[in-house]
Amino acid sequence: METKRMIFVILISVLLSLSLPVRTDYVRPQPRKTLHFPREPKHPSLPHQVHISLAGENHMRISWITDDNSAPSIVEYGTLPGQYTFSSSGETTSYNYLFYSSGKIHHTVIGPLEHDTVYFYRCGGQGPEFQLKTPPGQFPVTFAVAGDLGQTGWTKSTLNHIDQCKYDVHLLPGDLSYADCMQHLWDNFGELVQPLASARPWMVTQGNHEKEKIPFFTDAFESYNARWKMPFEESESTSNLYYSFEVAGVHVIMLGSYTDYDELSDQYSWLKADLSKVDRKKTPWLVVLFHVPWYNSNHAHQGEGDGMMTAMEPLLYAAGVDLVFAGHVHAYERSKRVNKGKSDPCGTVHITIGDGGNREGLAQKYIHPTPEWSMFREASFGHGELKIVNSTHAFWSWHRNDDDEPVRSDQVWITSLIGSGCLAEKAYESSKILVSP
Numbered sequence: 001m002e003t004k005r006m007i008f009v010i011l012i013s014v015l016l017s018l019s020l021p022v023r024t025d026y027v028r029p030q031p032r033k034t035l036h037f038p039r040e041p042k043h044p045s046l047p048h049q050v051h052i053s054l055a056g057e058n059h060m061r062i063s064w065i066t067d068d069n070s071a072p073s074i075v076e077y078g079t080l081p082g083q084y085t086f087s088s089s090g091e092t093t094s095y096n097y098l099f100y101s102s103g104k105i106h107h108t109v110i111g112p113l114e115h116d117t118v119y120f121y122r123c124g125g126q127g128p129e130f131q132l133k134t135p136p137g138q139f140p141v142t143f144a145v146a147g148d149l150g151q152t153g154w155t156k157s158t159l160n161h162i163d164q165c166k167y168d169v170h171l172l173p174g175d176l177s178y179a180d181c182m183q184h185l186w187d188n189f190g191e192l193v194q195p196l197a198s199a200r201p202w203m204v205t206q207g208n209h210e211k212e213k214i215p216f217f218t219d220a221f222e223s224y225n226a227r228w229k230m231p232f233e234e235s236e237s238t239s240n241l242y243y244s245f246e247v248a249g250v251h252v253i254m255l256g257s258y259t260d261y262d263e264l265s266d267q268y269s270w271l272k273a274d275l276s277k278v279d280r281k282k283t284p285w286l287v288v289l290f291h292v293p294w295y296n297s298n299h300a301h302q303g304e305g306d307g308m309m310t311a312m313e314p315l316l317y318a319a320g321v322d323l324v325f326a327g328h329v330h331a332y333e334r335s336k337r338v339n340k341g342k343s344d345p346c347g348t349v350h351i352t353i354g355d356g357g358n359r360e361g362l363a364q365k366y367i368h369p370t371p372e373w374s375m376f377r378e379a380s381f382g383h384g385e386l387k388i389v390n391s392t393h394a395f396w397s398w399h400r401n402d403d404d405e406p407v408r409s410d411q412v413w414i415t416s417l418i419g420s421g422c423l424a425e426k427a428y429e430s431s432k433i434l435v436s437p
Helices: 002-019 153-164 184-197 222-227 266-276 306-319 422-435
Strands: 048-054 060-066 074-078 086-089 091-093 104-110 118-123 130-133 141-145 169-172 202-204 243-247 250-254 285-289 323-326 332-339 348-353 374-378 382-388 393-400 410-415
Touching: 048 184, 048 202, 060 118, 074 104, 086 104, 104 118, 153 184, 153 382, 184 202, 184 222, 202 250, 250 266, 266 306, 266 422, 306 422, 332 393, 332 410, 348 382, 374 410
Parallel strands: 141 169, 169 202, 250 285, 285 323, 323 348
Antiparallel strands: 048 060, 060 104, 074 086, 074 118, 091 104, 118 130, 141 382, 243 250, 332 348, 332 374, 382 393, 393 410
């Protein structure tokens, strides 16, 4: 078995060296060690790697894996422990990746569910009981935000801090497991995040470390798409790499930095259509996530988001997007409201938060002098919390891992574009850009 694994590692290294560019523009500091997970024997029918996600209005998708291919995709649930008054059946999938074969991956949608309610549930008709809490149906609503997680000691610190805050939904702008073709690391990541991801919906989008394409052998995002199914069909998207959802009074759009985004692409057409259907009376806040930042004053990954920004920023500006979260750069940065590369009071606040704990370490080299649009920047691991209080005001805070939970390293009150009156000014421009064929 050990010889087989060594051959696999060598093969992966050779193939990736032929397909991945090498970057030498910055040197990262030493990271914390990667976590190791003892392989505990489990009954093949028992669920593991349980995580949940929003799946359309008042519904939730429960995802888990079993080693038994005959295990049923049933979720039993109710509002009292051990008393399951409802049940739903779902679908299954699996995949092969070179020498690796996944277990049976289950995706089951439950609902309709009540807002702001604790449900107890069991997967596959047996095994441990889990509990989840549905998001509220109206303000206030709180999002935990952390990208580029990986599975290191820093990751564990980030997850511990997130677990201490009272949040409703976790937003992750790409780079989840850092498996990088080593598929057992996807399994380890699923176990690592299960305590949090089985209790609150995790809404994710893909990063470069999810791509895992090996020319002539595997397709891109095969593992990610099989394991982390998001509500793309529910939001009329044709791809799991971009979708949208609504929670309380917030419309959230998850975009793909690593799928086509030009004006002729399916993603561009879908984004334009999705933005045109947003009802700001129902969802006064508009938030977008993708992996590669557009506004970045770090030396790391400079210019990598320029193409997507050129294509899509006019759409986001016309629609009045309030906030954009990105990852990729392993540091934290918050901008003023910006558009076309400079400050604009009716633009979007961009926040880079690729500092969840990855094994590659931090990006510590910044451009000097600081661009006029950059308000706060620091190369430390951490997470963010976005509490949207009402239709006009939200409180954003970034928590450095070096600090205890009560200590905030960056914080700011944000007024929505509705609250500032900008949307009224943009009405004509928006109708021209978003409604035109």
